[in-house]
Amino acid sequence: MKKTIKKSWMIASALTIGMAVLTPLQAGATSVEPTNGVTVQIEQQITGTITSFNGVGVGIKGRDGKNYYISFSKFSDEQLKQMRMNIVEGQEITVEGGVVEHYADFYTFEDYKKELPKNVPNEELTKLEKMFSEVKKLEKEASKTKEMEEAEKKYEEFNKIWEEMYKITKPYIIASWQPQPFKEFLENYGFSENNIVIAENDKKELKDIYEEWVKLEKDGQEEKSKEKMKAFKKVLQPYLDELNPPETFEKYIEGVNLEISTEDLAKLKDIYEDIQKAEKDDNYELYNKLSTEFYNILSQFIIPPTFEEYMSRYEFKVNKADSKQLKQLYEEILKLDKKEDSTKVEEKWGAFDNILEPYFEANREILISASKLTINGQEYLPR
The missing domain is CATH 1.10.287 (Helix Hairpins)
Structure with missing residues (x-):
């Protein structure tokens, strides 16, 4: 589990930001010294055990004790489909690849360009490459930003640039489009x-x-x-x-498993049905308004996890002194959250994260863009 970006106990564990920012040398990759004096980074080999798989990459615990995230971004969809059948948590895997600084670096301009029609002129590609670099920069900055408002501003700018990029490419996409x-x-x-x-x-x-x-x-x-x-x-x-029959309110509320008063259940049911109607009508403004109202009522019945339950979500253990401080802060946060004192809650979460920062740093995943995989003795190379 990574550091939180949203400071409310209800969503603190759901909204997370990427933490991995390591240079290749920090990750222990090998380098060579050519005759001209320029150091060149070469790819490294890592063997470890698969700890997670998200369809496009794996988390592994290396034999060296370090945590890695291995991206399969260089491999084709066909290869990914084949690999999915052979990847199991707990299985050993050997990886060759280069270290990257950030998750955003797994998707390059070359990858983006491959998705474009062949008729996009070079002068437009030059503009797009510059804009692509800017969106990548914003993505990295937003993921490192602790304040939600600042992160949202960066993502808004990110989306604006993507929209401008689409405006440039749309005429060429339409010209080459062959509708089904x-x-x-x-x-x-x-x-x-x-x-x-x-x-x-x-x-x-x-x-x-x-x-x-x-x-x-x-x-x-x-x-x-x-x-x-x-x-x-x-x-x-x-x-x-x-x-795809819409989920009934009764089925939804059964899955929530909360003790809700009869009066509030009736309110929630009405709002739930209105939300479904707004979604069907593509009325997203009303949909968002009703969803907020729905979850504001529902949140009154959610019992927050204990400090011990909350901390069990992290993959690391903290020492006794830090645990004592964290528990005190957590309990203060819960009291303040009931009073809806958002400013003080933010401050407390900031102090909470500052204590955990060294633990995040020590357990930071090293990011590898794989160029060769060996699973069950079978080798995979990008096509």
């Missing part, structure tokens, strides 16, 4: 696999809307295109509800 035939587009939803039959009149209406949507997309008429897709989803919604 309607039948194929509809099949992607998986209705036939689940024996859901779409009425012929609805299918005809959907086909007409889809073809109009394609024309609007090709003409770059974004607003009209969005409205057309809304109309498409409106016709399709009953079939989508049959395919």
Whole structure:
């Protein structure tokens, strides 16, 4: 578990920031001294035990006792699919690769460029590369920022630049876009696999809307295109509800497992159903407003974890003196949180994190971009 960015006990363990900022030499990689006097970093080999797998990389505990995160970003989707079948926690893995500074470095401009159409001119690529560097810088800065408001500002700027990049690439994407035939587009939803039959009149209406949507997309008429897709989803919604029935309030509240008063249960049910309707109507402003209201009521019945339960989420143990200080701060935070004294809560969480900082530092993951993997004696090289 990593250091918290949001300082409320209800979400402190859910919202985390990346912590890994190590140079290659700190990670113990080998280097050589060429005749011209310039030091060149070469890739290192690590053997360890897999501790976690998230689909695109693994956490491992190295034989050297250090923690590593190994990214598979250089490998193809086909290779990842094959590897997923062979990766098990507790299994030994040998990795060759280079150390990177930050999680953001796993996705390079070259990776981004591969996703673009081939018809993007060099002068536009030059602009995009500069903008790409800026978004990566903002991403790193935001992940290291302790204050939520400051982090949010950086992410807002991050999103603005991505939007500008999309504006540059969109004409080229549209020009090279080959829309799926309607039948194929509809099949992607998986209705036939689940024996859901779409009425012929609805299918005809959907086909007409889809073809109009394609024309609007090709003409770059974004607003009209969005409205057309809304109309498409409106016709399709009953079939989508049959395919993925919305979770009932009763089922949801059963999973929450809280003792809630009858009066508040009735309020929550009404709001829950309104939230589902707002989501169907794509009314995100109302959806967010109602969701906040829902969780404000629900939060009154959530019992915060004890200090010992909270600390058990960390992979490391703290010494007795630090544990005593942390427990005192944690209990003060819970009292202040009930009074909704957010300023003082933030200050206390800051003091809490400062005590834990050396432990985070000592347990920081070393980030490796893998260029060769050996699992169960089978070698994998990027394609």
